[in-house]
Amino acid sequence: MPARDLSGPLQKAVIERLKGDVMVSGIAGQRAYEYVSANPVFPFTRCVTTIVTPFEATGGVKGSLVLLQVDTFTKEYGFSLVNRLNAAVADCLHEAELALEEGYTIDLNWIRTQVFGDPNEQGVNHGVVEFEALASV
Numbered sequence: 001m002p003a004r005d006l007s008g009p010l011q012k013a014v015i016e017r018l019k020g021d022v023m024v025s026g027i028a029g030q031r032a033y034e035y036v037s038a039n040p041v042f043p044f045t046r047c048v049t050t051i052v053t054p055f056e057a058t059g060g061v062k063g064s065l066v067l068l069q070v071d072t073f074t075k076e077y078g079f080s081l082v083n084r085l086n087a088a089v090a091d092c093l094h095e096a097e098l099a100l101e102e103g104y105t106i107d108l109n110w111i112r113t114q115v116f117g118d119p120n121e122q123g124v125n126h127g128v129v130e131f132e133a134l135a136s137v
Contacts, residue, residue: 003054006135009100023088042075063136072127082125086113089129103137
């Protein structure tokens with residue numbers, strides 16, 4: 001069996017983990033999404049996968065290396081809330097062991113965080129929290 005793209009099951013598991021985390025949900029409630037509506041309630045998170053690479057190792061381990069991005073959005077003047085939400089997301093997911101619908105995570109590591117002010121909407125801040133995940137079946 002060849003390597004497997006596990007980005008979909010990983011994305012679902014990450015969204016559920018964010019919703020269930022006390023620190024993340026304390027800021028964003030249950031607003032962790034894959035798709036965001038046209039008029040969202042702030043603050044919220046959105047999980048997307050950006051790059052998926054096949055992975056195979058000796059012993060029959062097969063899966064995928066996934067670059068995963070969690071976007072955070074807040075509506076405030078200043079960056080205090082978006083920074084707190086970014087830190088909560090990083091703490092929630094870094095080295096988390098997630099059971100997927102299909103497979104499991106072998107490794108999940110926080111890579112970096114960036115913050116941007118939205119030039120189109122006053123007071124909206126956008127955080128980008130990036131992770132690298134190794135998932136296997």
